Amino acid sequence: MKKKIAIDMDQVIADMEISFIELFKKEYHLSFETVDEYLKANPNFDLVSTIKELYPLINTHAFFRNIPVMKDSQTVLRELADEYDLYIATAAMDVPKTFTAKYEWLQEHFAFIDSQHYIFCGDKSIIHTDYLIDDSIRQLERFSGTGILFVNSLNETEDRYIRANNWKDIRDYFLSIKE
Amino acid sequence: MKKKIAIDMDQVIADMEISFIELFKKEYHLSFETVDEYLKANPNFDLVSTIKELYPLINTHAFFRNIPVMKDSQTVLRELADEYDLYIATAAMDVPKTFTAKYEWLQEHFAFIDSQHYIFCGDKSIIHTDYLIDDSIRQLERFSGTGILFVNSLNETEDRYIRANNWKDIRDYFLSIKE
Structure with a gap:
């Protein structure tokens, strides 16, 4: 599996x-x-x-x-989709007027991810996946699998998680753990 | 916990x-x-x-x-909220024009459940809770915790799960497992 x-x-x-x-x-x-x-x-x-x-x-x-797509995220996720099941987990309940925008945005930019794998939530502690790639320390703290911190100016001092400065770092990480 | x-x-x-x-x-x-x-x-x-x-x-x-609230669901969930963390998990991705309606409906009828505990998803296999109360056999089959089937005409022959014909049955079940 x-x-x-x-x-x-x-x-x-x-x-x-x-x-x-x-x-x-x-x-x-x-x-x-x-x-x-x-x-x-x-x-x-x-x-x-x-x-x-x-x-x-x-x-x-x-x-x-109208938010732009993060550099290299489409390419790297398309590669990862061959070997992993991908889920989009967004704390949409923080911005409840954006549900439709988020749904349409995903359909437009990440059409290769099944909409049955979208999760619009709040607290991500109940999400049961092997990995979570997130920039929120609060969410990574609650997550039970392996957390990967997407680094930005608000979280850059955090060192408890695998760190990714960009999507190429994420590609490298998943290549590095390949059997 | x-x-x-x-x-x-x-x-x-x-x-x-x-x-x-x-x-x-x-x-x-x-x-x-x-x-x-x-x-x-x-x-x-x-x-x-x-x-x-x-x-x-x-x-x-x-x-x-405008969907009416299921009989006794508010009363029983309000009682269960004292002893359990409650999450709403709805396959909203099947009906993507209803996100806002579902959000507003929950805020109106189940205000005692934190919106951070709403999960608008598709496939519920990634939800990591102890129990799932659902009428969908497909969702219960994928769920890793204890499934409770809310019985209706489309699933009434199913016997692999704890069965509830109504919310009083759910109250009785959780009373019966109380330590």
Whole structure:
């Protein structure tokens, strides 16, 4: 029987950061070139509070429907699909106005994953797969299988899990454990 | 740690049959009093084909938003919530136009269950709870914990699972296993 991998959406296969920066610039009338440039000029910038402020504009069909695909995620998942059963596990209950956007987005960009393998949930502790690829420490902590942390600026100091900086790292990890 | 129960929605906590019969009568311009009366007069009636025919009208917000609550399900689940962690596990991917209806319906009728415990999925084999209460034999077959069959006309000959004809049977079962 194939082993099972559950894959988070936001900031793992959906490059939410790109859409978030765009929204942030538009709403706050900013025009910086790079995030580093902005953070250098605004060392007290509070990402978590900003996400909260922008939440009503994030929890929308338009925002989620148009998030770009994370670099290399399609190619690597298509390869992994030959040897693993792939499941999409997204904490959709945090953004309940985006169910349809998430469903349509998956159908468009990851048509090779069966919709019977989509899981729109909250707490992922009840998901019973061999692996979970996620950027959320909270979700990885609760997960009973092997957790793979998709690294970003909010979780970069975490070292309890296998770390992947990008999808090529994920390909390398699964190649490395191949019998 | 509390044990976990996953609970299906349609035909378990949502009395879909009532809404389905209403829709069936309306669409086919029928006016029978009871289902038994109709089946006696139409012994070749094919439920599965009829569901397929009516699917475009079932896979809608209006249909799912207005399904009545299954008798006694609120009372019994409220009692069970003291001793178990409750999760709602619904094969929503079969009816992808009803995500919002299902979410709103749960918020309205089962507000005591945390939305972080909603699971909108397809295949329930990846759900890792101690119990699953479901009317679908296909889902119970794949489930690794203890399956409880919520009996209806489509599954009544099945005998591999604990059987519940109604929510009082479910209360009795969980009382009977109490330490």
